[in-house]
Amino acid sequence: MRAGEKLPPLEIPITRTLIVAGAIASRDYQDVHHDAELARQKGSPDIFMNILTTNGLVGRYITDHFGPTAELRKVAIRLGAPNYPGDTMVLTGTVEKVVEQADGDTATVRVVGANAIGSHVTGTVTVTVPAEGPGGAG
Amino acid sequence: MSDAGDGKGATLSEDELGARLKAYEGRRATVSGRGRDPVNTPMIRHWCEAMGDTNPAYAGPDAIAPPTMLQAWTMGGLSGHEGRTGDYDELLTLLDEAGCTSVVATDCEQEYVRPLRPGDEITFDTVIESVSERKTTKLGTGYFVTTRTDVRAGRALVGTHRFRILKYAPVRRRKPEQAARRPRPVVNRDNAGFWEGVERHRLLIQRCTDCATLRFPWLPGCNKCGSPDWDTVEASGEGTVYSYVVMHHPPFPAFSPPYAVALIELAEGVRMISDVVGVPCDKVRIGMPVRLEFQVYDDELVLPVFRAREEETV
Numbered sequence: 001m002r003a004g005e006k007l008p009p010l011e012i013p014i015t016r017t018l019i020v021a022g023a024i025a026s027r028d029y030q031d032v033h034h035d036a037e038l039a040r041q042k043g044s045p046d047i048f049m050n051i052l053t054t055n056g057l058v059g060r061y062i063t064d065h066f067g068p069t070a071e072l073r074k075v076a077i078r079l080g081a082p083n084y085p086g087d088t089m090v091l092t093g094t095v096e097k098v099v100e101q102a103d104g105d106t107a108t109v110r111v112v113g114a115n116a117i118g119s120h121v122t123g124t125v126t127v128t129v130p131a132e133g134p135g136g137a138g
Numbered sequence: 139m140s141d142a143g144d145g146k147g148a149t150l151s152e153d154e155l156g157a158r159l160k161a162y163e164g165r166r167a168t169v170s171g172r173g174r175d176p177v178n179t180p181m182i183r184h185w186c187e188a189m190g191d192t193n194p195a196y197a198g199p200d201a202i203a204p205p206t207m208l209q210a211w212t213m214g215g216l217s218g219h220e221g222r223t224g225d226y227d228e229l230l231t232l233l234d235e236a237g238c239t240s241v242v243a244t245d246c247e248q249e250y251v252r253p254l255r256p257g258d259e260i261t262f263d264t265v266i267e268s269v270s271e272r273k274t275t276k277l278g279t280g281y282f283v284t285t286r287t288d289v290r291a292g293r294a295l296v297g298t299h300r301f302r303i304l305k306y307a308p309v310r311r312r313k314p315e316q317a318a319r320r321p322r323p324v325v326n327r328d329n330a331g332f333w334e335g336v337e338r339h340r341l342l343i344q345r346c347t348d349c350a351t352l353r354f355p356w357l358p359g360c361n362k363c364g365s366p367d368w369d370t371v372e373a374s375g376e377g378t379v380y381s382y383v384v385m386h387h388p389p390f391p392a393f394s395p396p397y398a399v400a401l402i403e404l405a406e407g408v409r410m411i412s413d414v415v416g417v418p419c420d421k422v423r424i425g426m427p428v429r430l431e432f433q434v435y436d437d438e439l440v441l442p443v444f445r446a447r448e449e450e451t452v
Binding site for chain 2: 021024026050052056059063079
């Protein structure tokens with residue numbers, strides 16, 4: 001890995017199923033994440049993805065790319081345009097900084113998830129990829 | 139558009155509210171909270187299924203939990219939060235009372251000290267780090283509340299989780315069903331008979347009982363002989379487009395431009411303004427044969443419209 005490297009984009013179709021499954025898997029029962037009628041009463045046009053699911057997807061995007069040995073150190077995200085059903089979010093990432101150490105490289109990756117409305121999520125992830133070694137192959 | 143917040147501001151001025159909210163900074167939101175379940179493989183699997191995450195590190199005998207699940211282990215779920223202090227609920231209630239009844243999460247910052255593994259028992263403490271000034275956002279006006287949660291497994295710190303929510307008074311939106319309602323006809327004693335006919339899906343034309351002249355729209359007297367006496371004849375429903383315009387601008391609620399507004403000449407000889415349906419607006423032509431039908435727009439509104447005759451539409 002090197003600074004400036006771009007990660008291949010990951011397209012995530014925002015289905016109603018993903019929104020509800022993500023909310024329930026994260027134990028978030030706020031009605032705006034599963035009940036469209038109540039979401040509308042609160043001024044939202046539909047249900048929308050909860051932040052825990054976005055966080056999970058950002059984590060997945062990074063570990064998908066850097067592999068199963070990659071260790072997430074920090075995930076910091078900010079939400080913007082909501083993820084509504086029927087949309088598609090495209091996650092893109094750029095390595096901003098790499099710190100090389102004997103036991104592995106630690107990268108800071110800038111991540112953006114864009115949907116049809118705008119930028120759903122912006123954030124940075126710090127991830128360490130251990131050096132290849134006896135224990136590094138798993 | 140912070141009317142919902144201002145509406146209830148009578149009880150507490152904005153400054154007073156701000157000061158009361160600030161007082162919660164540094165207070166504890168949760169003391170010795172306990173995860174509802176120990177870290178476990180079923181919840182990890184459900185999470186991975188939802189996220190589409192196939193990372194082998196999260197499966198098998200040496201599985202770790204996805205680090206981004208950190209907050210999930212602290213969630214109260216449907217049974218509520220254990221260990222939550224009165225302070226945090228008070229803060230939220232204060233905001234509710236100020237009209238900031240909606241909530242949305244805006245930021246999540248997590249640091250992972252060590253991975254969680256099945257069997258780890260979670261405890262956590264949360265402190266209210268900050269409450270913002272009153273902010274106006276696209277969603278509405280409200281306050282950002284930031285909390286920091288230290289998550290432990292046994293005595294060891296495994297991660298920290300900083301979370302920011304916006305508690306806000308939602309911008310009032312026009313209800314879509316209201317926006318989509320067509321304008322209502324103005325019914326008065328001169329035209330009531332016409333609208334009663336439309337309700338029964340009959341298009342009635344006024345006829346002077348003295349000189350037999352047909353007239354439309356409905357009027358109190360005959361334009362030809364001045365007689366106030368009239369009866370009605372029912373239109374056969376056949377007609378042609380006498381003239382039309384295509385409406386592009388301005389857009390009105392319940393209408394989606396461009397659309398044709400046509401002057402229809404009925405077979406009986408009178409003309410009326412109506413819609414031509416069943417044909418794109420750029421295919422409407424003068425002389426086009428049309429046939430009457432009644433379109434039901436909602437529970438209260440039926441209107442006569444004219445459908446382009448099929449054999450004529452190419």
